Amino acid sequence: SYELTQPPSVSVSPGQTVSITCSGDKLDYKYTSWYQQKPGQSPFLVIYQDKNRPSGIPERFSGSNSGNTATLTISGTQPLDEADYYCQAWDSGIGVFGGGTKLTVL
Amino acid sequence: QVQLQESGPGLVKPSQTLSLSCNVSGGSISSGAYYWTWIRQPAGKGLEWIGRIYTNGNTDYNPSLNSRVSISVATSKNQFSLKLRSVTAADSAVYYCARENQRWLGFDYWGQGTLVTVSS
Numbered sequence: 001s002y003e004l005t006q007p008p009s010v011s012v013s014p015g016q017t018v019s020i021t022c023s024g025d026k027l028d029y030k031y032t033s034w035y036q037q038k039p040g041q042s043p044f045l046v047i048y049q050d051k052n053r054p055s056g057i058p059e060r061f062s063g064s065n066s067g068n069t070a071t072l073t074i075s076g077t078q079p080l081d082e083a084d085y086y087c088q089a090w091d092s093g094i095g096v097f098g099g100g101t102k103l104t105v106l
Numbered sequence: 107q108v109q110l111q112e113s114g115p116g117l118v119k120p121s122q123t124l125s126l127s128c129n130v131s132g133g134s135i136s137s138g139a140y141y142w143t144w145i146r147q148p149a150g151k152g153l154e155w156i157g158r159i160y161t162n163g164n165t166d167y168n169p170s171l172n173s174r175v176s177i178s179v180a181t182s183k184n185q186f187s188l189k190l191r192s193v194t195a196a197d198s199a200v201y202y203c204a205r206e207n208q209r210w211l212g213f214d215y216w217g218q219g220t221l222v223t224v225s226s
Binding site: 001031033035042043044045048049052054086088090093094095096097098099100 | 145168212219
């Protein structure tokens with residue numbers, strides 16, 4: 001079965017830029033979405049089709065996908081961006097999530 | 107504004123069937139632009155895609171659950187449902203229903219989630 005691998009945790013200082021990676025075999029052949037989840041809340045779509053932001057998502061969130069790695073980048077990170085982030089892709093019509101990355105803003 | 111709301115028992119006994127429904131409001135479940143999806147999250151763990159249904163009844167399931175899961179849709183009620191048979195403690199999780207946007211290939215609306223515990 002297809003697998004997506006994320007680092008368990010990443011930390012960043014407020015105002016700095018942070019990148020969260022998601023690795024999978026030939027991942028650039030697939031579209032990747034990214035979800036933000038804060039404690040006690042449902043996940044929330046922040047990036048779709050590798051690099052597109054839904055309406056209302058701040059421009060500081062951006063995405064890319066090349067080779068075996070998709071990347072979510074947050075520029076000018078704010079304390080309210082502290083959350084778990086999950087990547088997601090499709091493999092032959094089956095949804096696959098990465099294990100999630102806990103972003104700490106300190 | 108589309109809203110999804112899960113409902114169903116919060117406690118299920120081992121070996122029994124977990125049954126949940128998702129009520130969709132603010133939009134028609136019969137719209138051809140979306141798949142209707144179930145996703146779960148065990149306490150303290152990551153997200154797991156369970157499966158999805160299209161309005162014509164076509165389904166896709168996670169191979170790891172395929173033999174135990176079924177998803178159905180009731181367009182007249184604007185609802186879709188999940189059944190997971192022969193549950194064990196490993197099936198305890200928060201269960202989310204979500205809408206998959208076919209153009210975006212992402213889940214653009216989520217329910218608030220419902221906690222299901224499998225215990226005798």
